[in-house]
Amino acid sequence: MDERKETTQKPAADTPCLAPGSGRDIEAELQPPVDQVDLVVIGGGPAGLAAAVSAWDAGCRSLLIIERDDRLGGILNQCIHNGFGIFRFNEELTGPEYASRYIEEVKRRGIPYLCSTMALELTQDKRVIVVSPKIGLKQIQAGAVILAMGCRERPRGALGIPGTRCAGIMTTGTAQRLSNLEGYMPGRRIVILGSGDIGLIMARRMTFEGAQVLACLEIMPYSSGLTRNVVQCLQDFDIPLMLNHTVIDIHGKERLEGVTIAGVNPDTRAVLPETARRIDCDTLLLSVGLIPENELSRQAGVTLADSTRGPVVDQYLATEIPGIYACGNVLHVHDLVDEVSAESHRAGQAAVRWLEAEKKGLITRAVLKHHAVPVIEGKGVRGVVPQFIEIGQPDAGLDVKDKWRVGFRTDGVYKGGAVVVKADQKQILRQKKLIMTPGEMVLLDLDPAKLADDALKALTIEIEGEAEHG
Amino acid sequence: MADREIICIGCPMGCTLNVTVRDQQVARVRGNVCSRGAQYAKDEVLNPKRMVTSLIAVQGREEPLSVRTEKPIPKNLIFDCLREIRKAPVTLPVAIGDVIVKNVLDTQVNIIATRDLA
Ligand SMILES: Cc1cc2nc3c(=O)[nH]c(=O)nc-3n(C[C@H](O)[C@H](O)[C@H](O)COP(=O)(O)OP(=O)(O)OC[C@H]3O[C@@H](n4cnc5c(N)ncnc54)[C@H](O)[C@@H]3O)c2cc1C
Ligand code: SF4
Numbered sequence: 001m002d003e004r005k006e007t008t009q010k011p012a013a014d015t016p017c018l019a020p021g022s023g024r025d026i027e028a029e030l031q032p033p034v035d036q037v038d039l040v041v042i043g044g045g046p047a048g049l050a051a052a053v054s055a056w057d058a059g060c061r062s063l064l065i066i067e068r069d070d071r072l073g074g075i076l077n078q079c080i081h082n083g084f085g086i087f088r089f090n091e092e093l094t095g096p097e098y099a100s101r102y103i104e105e106v107k108r109r110g111i112p113y114l115c116s117t118m119a120l121e122l123t124q125d126k127r128v129i130v131v132s133p134k135i136g137l138k139q140i141q142a143g144a145v146i147l148a149m150g151c152r153e154r155p156r157g158a159l160g161i162p163g164t165r166c167a168g169i170m171t172t173g174t175a176q177r178l179s180n181l182e183g184y185m186p187g188r189r190i191v192i193l194g195s196g197d198i199g200l201i202m203a204r205r206m207t208f209e210g211a212q213v214l215a216c217l218e219i220m221p222y223s224s225g226l227t228r229n230v231v232q233c234l235q236d237f238d239i240p241l242m243l244n245h246t247v248i249d250i251h252g253k254e255r256l257e258g259v260t261i262a263g264v265n266p267d268t269r270a271v272l273p274e275t276a277r278r279i280d281c282d283t284l285l286l287s288v289g290l291i292p293e294n295e296l297s298r299q300a301g302v303t304l305a306d307s308t309r310g311p312v313v314d315q316y317l318a319t320e321i322p323g324i325y326a327c328g329n330v331l332h333v334h335d336l337v338d339e340v341s342a343e344s345h346r347a348g349q350a351a352v353r354w355l356e357a358e359k360k361g362l363i364t365r366a367v368l369k370h371h372a373v374p375v376i377e378g379k380g381v382r383g384v385v386p387q388f389i390e391i392g393q394p395d396a397g398l399d400v401k402d403k404w405r406v407g408f409r410t411d412g413v414y415k416g417g418a419v420v421v422k423a424d425q426k427q428i429l430r431q432k433k434l435i436m437t438p439g440e441m442v443l444l445d446l447d448p449a450k451l452a453d454d455a456l457k458a459l460t461i462e463i464e465g466e467a468e469h470g
Numbered sequence: 471m472a473d474r475e476i477i478c479i480g481c482p483m484g485c486t487l488n489v490t491v492r493d494q495q496v497a498r499v500r501g502n503v504c505s506r507g508a509q510y511a512k513d514e515v516l517n518p519k520r521m522v523t524s525l526i527a528v529q530g531r532e533e534p535l536s537v538r539t540e541k542p543i544p545k546n547l548i549f550d551c552l553r554e555i556r557k558a559p560v561t562l563p564v565a566i567g568d569v570i571v572k573n574v575l576d577t578q579v580n581i582i583a584t585r586d587l588a
Binding site: 077080081082092094096097100179180181182183208209226227228230231232236434435440 | 477478479484485486520521522523524525527531532533534536538545548552566584585586
């Protein structure tokens with residue numbers, strides 16, 4: 001990892017109250033109050049950690065990570081399975097191990113962080129109000145902000161399953177936390193609704209820890225999880241994956257006693273009542289999608305995209321509010337933490353370039369909305385990030401020579417198709433793909449040289465080929 | 471001679487490998503994007519292996535200790551391995567990477583801690 005350079009630089013003298021020293025939790029040092037910080041990173045998961053490390057390496061010495069949990073590492077702390085870091089570290093690590101590599105990088109640099117501290121409010125002019133049991137309420141004026149709040153699971157309420165409200169129904173993430181961090185088994189006979197990665201991983205975890213997983217139901221005609229997880233979490237243990245199935249009723253008074261499941265029409269997803277049958281179980285785990293956690297972004301007036309539910313950004317991960325950046329799962333839900341880290345390193349660097357340009361007085365509104373070219377979701381494409389490409393801002397020092405990474409998902413399973421990128425009408429890229437599924441994000445690296453055209457109006461990404469399932 | 475389709479779990483690409491088996495030997499692998507896939511196909515047909523991750527309850531502590539096998543172990547030993555993990559004694563403090571069970575089930579593979587627990 002090239003960001004691992006040892007930094008021997010002394011902290012800048014003008015860093016107010018936040019002189020970094022020997023990488024640490026600065027809760028004990030917050031006298032007098034911190035009020036001005038160049039860069040505030042909200043969220044201390046893999047996204048926030050990578051962004052902070054890169055910002056430091058790009059020369060920023062006045063920065064602070066805010067984390068509401070009592071430790072850094074985010075969701076990785078509860079992901080004790082292996083499968084992290086194959087691309088980043090060329091090793092197969094567990095979540096806590098991957099997190100600890102980044103936490104070490106943060107500590108080694110002396111980047112200050114505050115745990116058990118929640119960012120409550122964010123304003124358009126980048127004031128952050130934080131609260132913690134020990135320091136109470138505090139206002140921080142940031143020069144730039146990186147949003148790295150991750151995502152949360154859709155709760156049962158958002159699903160509208162009928163039936164009683166008994167104990168034994170929870171999201172897979174809650175079950176994961178109970179089992180892996182708090183040492184409780186959520187149940188003995190388990191049904192899982194939803195076949196996203198968390199659902200698949202939890203099917204295996206519950207099997208490993210002694211429970212019986214009776215079925216994993218998926219309303220869609222395909223699993224939304226990674227193929228490898230279907231193989232090693234379900235197939236290995238003969239747990240049935242029931243595609244085109246859902247839960248239509250819930251039974252039990254105090255504790256769950258069973259669920260009624262039924263098949264659905266693969267095209268309309270209408271329930272097929274004749275297929276209904278009951279499964280006796282004491283626990284139902286819901287793994288039905290993740291939503292980026294954007295309450296703060298909304299408060300600050302950051303525009304959100306419908307298709308990702310995350311901020312609208314350009315290729316530098318800049319939102320439409322000058323100086324506010326976003327990366328990781330708050331921006332769009334990633335499959336792999338390695339990609340979260342890569343994206344967040346870019347956000348950290350970009351935020352520092354912006355801070356420098358701003359200090360030199362180079363950022364004006366005119367420069368900012370200079371030439372934003374929309375990236376349009378064509379046939380078969382959903383949730384594209386970035387939504388805009390900023391063409392040429394050399395004056396503000398915002399331009400970089402790196403390739404521009406674009407990520408999106410397909411709306412169905414495509415075999416032997418291709419991805420096509422068009423600059424206005426002209427095809428600038430065509431990549432054949434053996435398989436594309438909604439469960440695996442497609443990543444493209446665009447060559448800036450091919451796009452630096454002042455007349456460019458729009459980029460369109462589309463899929464060639466026919467979807468097997470719509 | 472027989473053809474088998476298996477999905478490589480070597481990385482999240484999840485390549486579909488087409489394996490030709492002849493005389494109990496892997497004669498040919500197709501569909502792998504990288505060389506790890508060919509190796510995985512051989513192992514998966516002749517001696518399937520998996521990483522095992524699990525938890526150990528620690529006396530007097532609410533939080534369990536998370537552990538993993540250092541390397542993949544034969545797939546048919548997963549549940550025996552989980553039993554060994556469950557009964558392993560843990561003395562605190564434990565640091566990430568500490569060996570918790572040496573040479574589990576004579577596999578030449580250690581069980582190591584994946585977090586610090588003090
Ligand atoms: C069950 C599961 C299995 C997974 N399996 C794999 C896998 O096998 N391989 C892989 O590569 N990836 C896997 N992932 C994905 C990977 O864990 C995520 O992509 C990654 O953790 C996202 O990082 P993040 O920093 O964006 O979000 P998070 O890890 O969620 O971190 C966000 C942080 O922000 C904090 N926060 C939020 N709001 C505030 C606020 N207002 N104030 C202060 N702090 C705040 C949160 O407390 C949290 O710590 C898995 C994820 C899950 C949930
Ligand atoms: S063959 Fe290589 S690229 Fe394909 S899944 Fe296996 S390890 Fe990944």
